[in-house]
Amino acid sequence: KVYEDVSELPGLSYDFVIVGGGTAGNVVANRLTENPDFSVLVLEAGVSNEGVIDSIIPFFVENLLMQPNIYEWNYTTVPQTGLNGRNVGNPRAHILGGCSAHNGMIYTRGPADDYNRFATVTSDPGWSWNRLLPYFLKNEKWTAPVDHHDTRGQYDPALHNLNGVNSVSLNALSWPVFSQHIIQSTKEIPDELPFNLDMNSGKPLGLGWVQSTIGGGERSTSATSYLGPKFIQRRNLHVLLHAQVSKLVNSSHKNGKLAFGGVEFKQGGASSLFIATAAKEIILSAGSVGTPAVLMHSGIGNRKTLSNLGITTLLDLPSVGQNATDHPAFGVDWTVNSNQTIASLTQNTTRFNEAFAQWNRSHTGPFSGGGTTHSAWLRLDHQILASNNFTDPSSGPDSPHIEVTFTPGSFAAPPGSNSISAGIAVLNPISRGSVTINSSNPFDSPIIDVGFLLEALDIFTGREAIKKVLRLFQAPTWQDYLIAPIEDLSDSSDDELDEYIRNSAASAFHLVGTAAMSARDADYGVVDPDLLVKGASRLRIIDASVFPFVISGHTQAPTYAVAERGADLVKMAWESKV
Numbered sequence: 207k208v209y210e211d212v213s214e215l216p217g218l219s220y221d222f223v224i225v226g227g228g229t230a231g232n233v234v235a236n237r238l239t240e241n242p243d244f245s246v247l248v249l250e251a252g253v254s255n256e257g258v259i260d261s262i263i264p265f266f267v268e269n270l271l272m273q274p275n276i277y278e279w280n281y282t283t284v285p286q287t288g289l290n291g292r293n294v295g296n297p298r299a300h301i302l303g304g305c306s307a308h309n310g311m312i313y314t315r316g317p318a319d320d321y322n323r324f325a326t327v328t329s330d331p332g333w334s335w336n337r338l339l340p341y342f343l344k345n346e347k348w349t350a351p352v353d354h355h356d357t358r359g360q361y362d363p364a365l366h367n368l369n370g371v372n373s374v375s376l377n378a379l380s381w382p383v384f385s386q387h388i389i390q391s392t393k394e395i396p397d398e399l400p401f402n403l404d405m406n407s408g409k410p411l412g413l414g415w416v417q418s419t420i421g422g423g424e425r426s427t428s429a430t431s432y433l434g435p436k437f438i439q440r441r442n443l444h445v446l447l448h449a450q451v452s453k454l455v456n457s458s459h460k461n462g463k464l465a466f467g468g469v470e471f472k473q474g475g476a477s478s479l480f481i482a483t484a485a486k487e488i489i490l491s492a493g494s495v496g497t498p499a500v501l502m503h504s505g506i507g508n509r510k511t512l513s514n515l516g517i518t519t520l521l522d523l524p525s526v527g528q529n530a531t532d533h534p535a536f537g538v539d540w541t542v543n544s545n546q547t548i549a550s551l552t553q554n555t556t557r558f559n560e561a562f563a564q565w566n567r568s569h570t571g572p573f574s575g576g577g578t579t580h581s582a583w584l585r586l587d588h589q590i591l592a593s594n595n596f597t598d599p600s601s602g603p604d605s606p607h608i609e610v611t612f613t614p615g616s617f618a619a620p621p622g623s624n625s626i627s628a629g630i631a632v633l634n635p636i637s638r639g640s641v642t643i644n645s646s647n648p649f650d651s652p653i654i655d656v657g658f659l660l661e662a663l664d665i666f667t668g669r670e671a672i673k674k675v676l677r678l679f680q681a682p683t684w685q686d687y688l689i690a691p692i693e694d695l696s697d698s699s700d701d702e703l704d705e706y707i708r709n710s711a712a713s714a715f716h717l718v719g720t721a722a723m724s725a726r727d728a729d730y731g732v733v734d735p736d737l738l739v740k741g742a743s744r745l746r747i748i749d750a751s752v753f754p755f756v757i758s759g760h761t762q763a764p765t766y767a768v769a770e771r772g773a774d775l776v777k778m779a780w781e782s783k784v
């Protein structure tokens with residue numbers, strides 16, 4: 207059951223307390239409560255997802271990103287040196303379902319090579335692609351697109367599972383003219399832009415149709431799926447909203463390891479703090495910002511940072527909050543000779559109201575999907591990297607360096623015009639940032655530094671990506687369709703391209719790595735390959751913060767897979783003790 211007020215909870219003693227009812231936390235809550243002997247409490251700081259129309263209707267995704275709003279933690283980064291001193295938004299969801307309830311819904315597993323690299327750095331083959339694939343499938347409930355169009359040639363059914371939990375589908379064909387041009391370009395310039403039937407095979411290179419976490423025209427989130435009606439009625443599963451965890455308490459040491467018996471939180475408008483106790487484990491699933499912050503306020507982190515703030519260090523783990531990695535993203539936009547664009551809907555009240563009415567009637571039409579229709583996963587030329595003395599940062603030959611998303615709309619477009627955009631993300635940044643704290647008050651915001659474009663390779667990759675994208679749009683199919691670039695970069699020097707990137711890049715919202723896993727005997731890292739905090743017992747982290755590297759793809763499907771495997775690790779640890 208989902209509770210709005212702590213006074214309604216039957217008690218505050220559970221086997222497992224999960225901090226954060228986000229993308230990963232709700233998976234873990236669901237899987238653990240499959241065992242009727244395990245009781246689980248999820249503490250979620252955010253609000254209910256019920257009836258939040260901007261979260262439910264896929265097309266309204268942008269509304270949730272307008273800061274400030276109550277569905278958001280409303281974070282921004284510190285000024286970014288690599289972005290000419292700008293600070294950029296770093297949205298994190300403050301709603302049951304976490305980022306799965308406000309993200310762009312794009313479903314990508316990423317390259318097999320990335321997971322094989324996870325397995326190598328952790329010395330645990332359990333994190334390899336072959337071993338994680340069953341967990342991706344366990345998460346996925348493949349669903350037909352709402353317009354029931356013929357999807358042959360748009361995905362590979364053999365790679366998908368009809369019987370998982372979280373809906374994934376192709377979008378309805380709302381932008382056919384735009385899509386035709388994209389597919390035609392793969393035929394005209396197949397060497398530059400090969401078609402890939404399904405980017406979720408573990409070999410994503412090429413261009414393919416976007417798959418999204420959408421089912422029946424509604425967004426599918428970890429709250430609507432893993433806490434859906436058939437699960438949330440379990441007697442052993444309790445979720446408490448408006449419950450922000452301050453720190454872990456009741457510490458003790460056993461066999462040289464630190465353990466905590468409880469979790470302290472504030473709830474609703476109450477000024478007093480409450481403690482929930484966990485007889486078996488505390489699981490941190492507060493995400494790449496929340497998890498390191500809770501650790502530090504609990505006395506786990508860099509001794510120097512903590513003592514400067516007057517926090518007693520219980521476990522000196524300097525890697526907490528370090529290794530923050532995110533994809534810098536920017537775009538190239540054109541005005542176009544077509545009125546089949548997002549602007550034609552958003553700038554025309556009659557058409558907007560028609561689309562809204564259609565969605566309300568049947569959950570179909572353009573509001574049933576996000577805007578991006580296709581993604582291309584591309585590599586930089588090997589020689590270009592070598593001749594500029596760069597080492598290939600990717601995890602392997604089937605792993606891309608850049609993503610190009612294709613959307614029939616652009617924020618940069620002049621009002622009244624029709625436009626499209628090619629969004630670019632640098633997928634293997636070698637720059638690193640951090641998430642830390644500068645106050646001993648756990649309710650103060652953490653300090654987020656995404657470390658964008660500090661390293662020469664990252665800005666080089668961005669610059670080469672723009673050149674590549676400009677070449678892609680020279681394919682013959684685009685010539686009558688494009689009117690003009692919104693910012694003409696075709697004759698720009700390398701320095702000018704760098705400035706364009708530094709002045710326009712923002713986050714692709716894929717922050718990971720702030721409580722990264724490492725091999726059991728490594729002298730860095732925050733969790734071991736079983737996701738247990740190093741030096742602690744009965745304390746696990748299961749969310750995107752444990753990724754040692756950012757995936758060369760979007761991060762929600764990888765987070766779901768890590769959560770599914772993480773839940774299995776917890777079950778294996780405790781079911782064998784029964």
Ligand SMILES: Cc1cc2nc3c(=O)[nH]c(=O)nc-3n(C[C@H](O)[C@H](O)[C@H](O)COP(=O)(O)OP(=O)(O)OC[C@H]3O[C@@H](n4cnc5c(N)ncnc54)[C@H](O)[C@@H]3O)c2cc1C
Pocket residue numbers: 225226227228229230231249250251252271296297298299300301302303304305306308309310311312313314449450451452491492493494496497500714715716717749750751760761762763765
């Ligand atoms: C705007 C945006 C768009 C994105 N678009 C895409 C996309 O299209 N495709 C894709 O694959 N990925 C996308 N991502 C990334 C992806 O959604 C995230 O990487 C992933 O969902 C992270 O999951 P998580 O479980 O680690 O954290 P979250 O889902 O953020 O869950 C953490 C939860 O913990 C709660 N919490 C935090 N601190 C506390 C505390 N102290 N006490 C109690 N609760 C707490 C939060 O409120 C939140 O609900 C996007 C992300 C954002 C922000």
